[in-house]
Amino acid sequence: MTHPLNTGGDRGYLRIATEEACATREQIDGYLRLVREGKADRGTTSLWGFYGTSPSERATTIVERLLDLDDRRIADMDATGIDVAILSMTAPGFQVFEADEAKAMCGRANDALAAAVERHPDRYVGMTSIAPQDPEWSAREIARGKAELGFKGVMVNSHTKGEYLDEPKFDPILRACAEAGQPLYIHPQSPPDSMIGPFVESGLDGAVFGFGVEVGLHLLRLITIGVFDRYPDLTICVGHGGEALPYWLYRIDYMHQAGVRSGRYERMKPLNKSIFGYMRENVCITTSGMAWAPAITFAMDVLGEDRVMYAMDYPYQYVPDEVRTHDLLKISDAAKKKLMQTNAERVFGL
Numbered sequence: 199m200t201h202p203l204n205t206g207g208d209r210g211y212l213r214i215a216t217e218e219a220c221a222t223r224e225q226i227d228g229y230l231r232l233v234r235e236g237k238a239d240r241g242t243t244s245l246w247g248f249y250g251t252s253p254s255e256r257a258t259t260i261v262e263r264l265l266d267l268d269d270r271r272i273a274d275m276d277a278t279g280i281d282v283a284i285l286s287m288t289a290p291g292f293q294v295f296e297a298d299e300a301k302a303m304c305g306r307a308n309d310a311l312a313a314a315v316e317r318h319p320d321r322y323v324g325m326t327s328i329a330p331q332d333p334e335w336s337a338r339e340i341a342r343g344k345a346e347l348g349f350k351g352v353m354v355n356s357h358t359k360g361e362y363l364d365e366p367k368f369d370p371i372l373r374a375c376a377e378a379g380q381p382l383y384i385h386p387q388s389p390p391d392s393m394i395g396p397f398v399e400s401g402l403d404g405a406v407f408g409f410g411v412e413v414g415l416h417l418l419r420l421i422t423i424g425v426f427d428r429y430p431d432l433t434i435c436v437g438h439g440g441e442a443l444p445y446w447l448y449r450i451d452y453m454h455q456a457g458v459r460s461g462r463y464e465r466m467k468p469l470n471k472s473i474f475g476y477m478r479e480n481v482c483i484t485t486s487g488m489a490w491a492p493a494i495t496f497a498m499d500v501l502g503e504d505r506v507m508y509a510m511d512y513p514y515q516y517v518p519d520e521v522r523t524h525d526l527l528k529i530s531d532a533a534k535k536k537l538m539q540t541n542a543e544r545v546f547g548l
């Protein structure tokens with residue numbers, strides 16, 4: 199039986215979901231080991247202490263779905279009419295491990311994802327995971343992901359042990375993305391220990407709020423340090439409706455210019471464009487976890503209809519009705535096709 203959402207070619211566009219998570223058993227076991235041994239940061243302890251050990255249905259089905267790269271995932275995609283899933287290894291990726299272990303685990307995960315894409319070439323697209331603890335290795339892995347594994351983008355789970363990609367030592371990663379002509383997707387993880395205190399004590403550290411605050415900060419740090427002046431053709435993607443930045447953009451832009459003029463902060467320097475300009479020309483956002491018509495249409499209005507892409511956030515927010523929310527958006531057919539299909543094809547070079 200065809201699910202009512204799965205209307206195939208009748209709808210006039212493919213549904214390409216752009217922020218869809220998977221995991222290897224080794225990766226999840228690694229998180230659990232860090233938690234067990236007291237070596238995980240507070241965010242990983244909170245997140246994977248729940249998903250990895252809770253007997254609740256939410257936790258157990260999410261882990262099962264993360265691990266499945268075949269029948270169950272394809273059946274879930276069919277049930278909701280997702281034609282293509284752009285897959286990446288789930289947060290916090292390999293960024294919470296010691297460098298040598300992270301690199302070994304990350305390389306094996308990239309190989310496993312490439313094999314899954316090879317088994318389902320019409321349904322999956324892969325993104326390269328990295329281990330920013332070793333920026334030069336990560337740069338080589340980005341090149342390998344493109345040349346040997348057929349991956350179309352690069353996934354980073356925000357900060358690495360409290361460090362952000364605007365630190366000079368991470369430049370090889372940004373350069374490798376620019377040289378590969380592939381987008382860098384900054385996916386959330388929990389705020390670092392230096393920031394998480396007030397979040398975790400109120401239960402607001404995870405996807406509920408902490409994720410968005412942390413990734414919004416990360417993207418803004420990259421913009422204000424001038425990453426897009428260094429790499430004018432680089433595209434950075436963030437999910438969750440742009441992690442609140444579109445809504446704040448007017449004030450951020452105004453106060454950034456005021457801050458630059460004041461000379462008050464050493465790192466707040468004149469840039470080639472306004473923050474608004476970078477958001478419209480170098481940043482793409484996705485609707486992962488934000489299947490909410492007012493937010494989607496607002497983001498399209500602010501950033502332009504070429505800058506917003508559909509995502510489901512499988513398996514964390516596997517809600518079939520959210521697909522319908524996108525289908526029923528009161529936007530033109532041409533804009534809807536960009537949102538659901540052609541923006542992703544352009545950004546990821548499909």
Ligand code: CA
Pocket residue numbers: 217218219385486511514
């Ligand atoms: Ca996600």
